[in-house]
Amino acid sequence: MTLPARAADAAPLKLGYAKCAHCLPMALTPGLAQGVTIEATGFNSGNDVLTALVSKSIDVAQVTYLHYVTALDKGFDVVAISGQVNGGSECLSTPALDLPKDNWTAFKAQVEKAKAAGTPLKIAASRGNAQDIHMRGAFAKQGIDVNKDLQFVNIPNPSDHIAALRRGEIDMVCTVEPFASQIRLAGAGKPFMLPYDQAAGKLTNLIVTRSDVIAARRADVQATVAAVVALVDKLKADKSVWTDAIVKQTGLDKSIAESALDNAFPDYAIHKPETLAIARMMKDLKYISNDVTPAIDKTLDYSFLEAVTKRSKNDLGY
Amino acid sequence: MISATESAGHIAAQPGIGKRLRKQIGRRLDRFVVPLLLLLGWEAFARSGVLPPALLPAPSAVLHALADWMLGIDETTQSYSGLWLRDAFSSAWRVAFGFAIAAATGVIAGTAIGWWRTAETMLEPTLQMLRPIPPVSWIPLAIIWFGIANKPAIFLVFLGAFFPILMNTIHGVKGVDRNLIRAGAMMGASERQLLRHIVLPAALPSIFAGLRIAIGSAWMLTVTAEMVAVKSGLGYVLWDSYYFLRYDIVLAAMISIGLLGFISDLAIKRLMNWVLHWQKATTVAGRQG
Numbered sequence: 001m002t003l004p005a006r007a008a009d010a011a012p013l014k015l016g017y018a019k020c021a022h023c024l025p026m027a028l029t030p031g032l033a034q035g036v037t038i039e040a041t042g043f044n045s046g047n048d049v050l051t052a053l054v055s056k057s058i059d060v061a062q063v064t065y066l067h068y069v070t071a072l073d074k075g076f077d078v079v080a081i082s083g084q085v086n087g088g089s090e091c092l093s094t095p096a097l098d099l100p101k102d103n104w105t106a107f108k109a110q111v112e113k114a115k116a117a118g119t120p121l122k123i124a125a126s127r128g129n130a131q132d133i134h135m136r137g138a139f140a141k142q143g144i145d146v147n148k149d150l151q152f153v154n155i156p157n158p159s160d161h162i163a164a165l166r167r168g169e170i171d172m173v174c175t176v177e178p179f180a181s182q183i184r185l186a187g188a189g190k191p192f193m194l195p196y197d198q199a200a201g202k203l204t205n206l207i208v209t210r211s212d213v214i215a216a217r218r219a220d221v222q223a224t225v226a227a228v229v230a231l232v233d234k235l236k237a238d239k240s241v242w243t244d245a246i247v248k249q250t251g252l253d254k255s256i257a258e259s260a261l262d263n264a265f266p267d268y269a270i271h272k273p274e275t276l277a278i279a280r281m282m283k284d285l286k287y288i289s290n291d292v293t294p295a296i297d298k299t300l301d302y303s304f305l306e307a308v309t310k311r312s313k314n315d316l317g318y
Numbered sequence: 319m320i321s322a323t324e325s326a327g328h329i330a331a332q333p334g335i336g337k338r339l340r341k342q343i344g345r346r347l348d349r350f351v352v353p354l355l356l357l358l359g360w361e362a363f364a365r366s367g368v369l370p371p372a373l374l375p376a377p378s379a380v381l382h383a384l385a386d387w388m389l390g391i392d393e394t395t396q397s398y399s400g401l402w403l404r405d406a407f408s409s410a411w412r413v414a415f416g417f418a419i420a421a422a423t424g425v426i427a428g429t430a431i432g433w434w435r436t437a438e439t440m441l442e443p444t445l446q447m448l449r450p451i452p453p454v455s456w457i458p459l460a461i462i463w464f465g466i467a468n469k470p471a472i473f474l475v476f477l478g479a480f481f482p483i484l485m486n487t488i489h490g491v492k493g494v495d496r497n498l499i500r501a502g503a504m505m506g507a508s509e510r511q512l513l514r515h516i517v518l519p520a521a522l523p524s525i526f527a528g529l530r531i532a533i534g535s536a537w538m539l540t541v542t543a544e545m546v547a548v549k550s551g552l553g554y555v556l557w558d559s560y561y562f563l564r565y566d567i568v569l570a571a572m573i574s575i576g577l578l579g580f581i582s583d584l585a586i587k588r589l590m591n592w593v594l595h596w597q598k599a600t601t602v603a604g605r606q607g
Contacts, residue, residue, distance in 0.1 A: 047561055073563075076563075077370070127561065153547060155546075155547040159458070163466075164465070164466045167465050286396050
C-alpha cells in the first residue's frame with residue numbers, strides 16, 4: 001500500500017518557463033530545490049507555458065502578470081504563489097528621430113508635428129506583452145494616446161523589432177530584454193525611456209500554479225517557492241550566474257546579456273496594487289472582457305512566500 | 319415544347335430515374351456524415367467538463383465566435399467583431415498574390431528544368447537544396463529583405479506554394495510521351511512549337527496537381543506569414559487571439575482558413591476540369607463524373 005504513495009511523492013514537479021532573458025534563470029531552480037525534484041522545461045513563449053499549465057501538462061509555471069490576468073479572465077484555475085523578476089522593458093527610438101533620453105517635451109513636439117502632417121509616428125510593440133502595457137501606461141500618463149496620437153504597429157516576435165527599426169519602418173519600439181540591449185548595442189535604436197512610471201510599475205514575471213496542485217502536493221509547491229526565493233536571492237547577490245545562464249542557453253554575446261540585466265530586478269514579492277492596475281488597464285484596452293479584480297483577490301496566495309521568508313504578506317506586496 | 323406536367327410524367331415513366339436521383343442525393347449527403355459525427359463528438363467532449371470550456375470551446379461556442387466575427391452580433395470577439403470579411407480578404411489577397419507568383423515562376427522554372435538539360439544541371443541542385451528548408455525559418459531573412467507588413471507575408475506564401483508547383487511541373491514535362499515529340503518533330507515543329515503544342519498540354523494534368531497541392535500550402539502558410547507585423551488576416555487574428563487565450567477565436571480562424579482553402583481548391587479543380595475536358599473520356603476522373 002505504501003509503494004504507490006511513495007512513487008507519487010517521488011514524481012518530479014513539472015515547472016515550465018519561457019525562454020526570455022529574465023525567465024531563463026528558472027532553469028537553475030532544479031539545482032536549488034530541496035525536498036522536491038523539479039523538472040524544468042523551457043517553452044517558446046509565455047502563452048505556451050500557460051496553456052501547458054491549464055491543460056495540466058505542467059504543475060507550476062513562470063508567466064507574466066498579464067498572462068495571469070488573462071487566465072483569470074478566461075476562468076482558468078490559476079493561483080499566484082511567488083514573484084520572480086521584474087523590469088526588462090525599454091522604449092528605443094530610431095536614431096533618425098534624434099530624440100534625447102527621457103525628454104518627453106521633445107517627443108511630444110515630434111508627435112504633434114507628425115500628427116499634423118498626417119503621418120503619425122509609428123510605434124511598435126508586441127501586443128499583449130508586459131512591454132505593451134508598460135508603454136501604453138507611461139504614454140497615457142504623459143497625455144499621449146498610442147492609438148490616436150501614434151500609429152501602433154504590432155510586431156508579435158520581439159526578435160523582429162531590430163530589423164523594423166533598422167529599416168526605418170517604425171520610429172520607436174518598446175521591447176523586452178535582451179532585444180532592447182541588442183538594439184542599443186547595435187546602434188539600431190537610441191534609448192528613450194524605461195516605461196515604469198505608470199500604475200503597473202515594472203511588474204513582469206510571476207510564478208503560478210493550480211489549486212489542485214496545491215491540494216495534492218502542498219509540500220512540493222512550498223519547496224518550489226523556496227527554490228524560487230533562493231534563486232532570486234542568488235540573482236540579487238551575483239548577476240554573473242544569470243549572465244552565464246543567458247549566454248549558455250541563448251548563445252547571446254556576454255556584453256548583451258550583461259546589459260540586459262541592468263534592467264532586471266529580481267523580486268519574489270507579489271505586488272497586489274500593481275497587479276490590480278494591470279487588470280484595469282487590460283480591461284480598458286479590451287484585452288480582457290471581465291473585471292478580474294475580485295478573482296485576483298482570491299488567487300494571490302502569499303502563504304508559501306510567508307512560510308519561506310518569515311515575512312508578513314503586507315511586506316510581500318499585498 | 320413540352321409542358322411541366324408532361325415533362326414530370328416523362329421522367330416518372332422512365333424506370334430507374336427516381337432511384338438514380340435518390341442515389342445522387344444520398345451521395346451528396348454522405349459527405350456530411352463524417353464532419354457531423356466529428357462535431358457531435360467534439361460538442362459532447364467539450365460539454366463533459368474534462369477540460370475547462372475556455373480551453374476547449376464547444377463547436378457551438380466556436381460558431382458563436384465565428385458569427386460575431388463575421389456579423390458583429392454581440393461583440394464577444396471584442397476588437398474583431400464584424401471584421402471577418404476584412405480579415406478574410408487580407409489573407410486571400412496575400413495568398414492569391416503569393417500563389418500567382420509561385421504559379422508563374424514554378425511553371426516556367428519547372429518546364430525549363432524538365433525540358434533543357436542545361437537548366438536542370440544549373441538550377442535543380444540549388445532548388446532541391448532550398449526545398450526542404452521550412453518556410454518559417456525564412457522569417458528573419460524575409461524581414462531583412464522585405465521589411466514588415468505584406469511583403470514578407472507574400473514571400474512566405476510564395477515559398478510554400480512554389481516547390482509543389484515546380485516539382486509537379488518537372489515531373490509532368492519529363493513524363494511526356496517521347497513518341498508525341500518525335501511525331502511533332504517529324505512534322506517540322508520548332509522547339510517552341512513542341513513546347514507550346516505538345517509538352518505543356520501533356521504536362522498540364524501534373525501541373526494542375528501541383529497547383530492544387532500548392533494552394534493548400536499557400537493557405538497553410540498564411541498562419542506563419544501573418545506572424546510578421548501585419549495588421550489583419552485570418553492568421554494574424556489566430557495568433558493575436560492565442561496571446562489572449564481566446565481559443566474560440568483561434569478555432570474560428572482555423573475553420574475560416576480551412577473553408578477558404580477548400581473554396582480555392584474547388585476553384586482550381588473547376589478550372590482544371592474545364593481546361594482538361596479532353597481527359598474526361600479517357601480517365602478514371604471522367605468515369606467518376
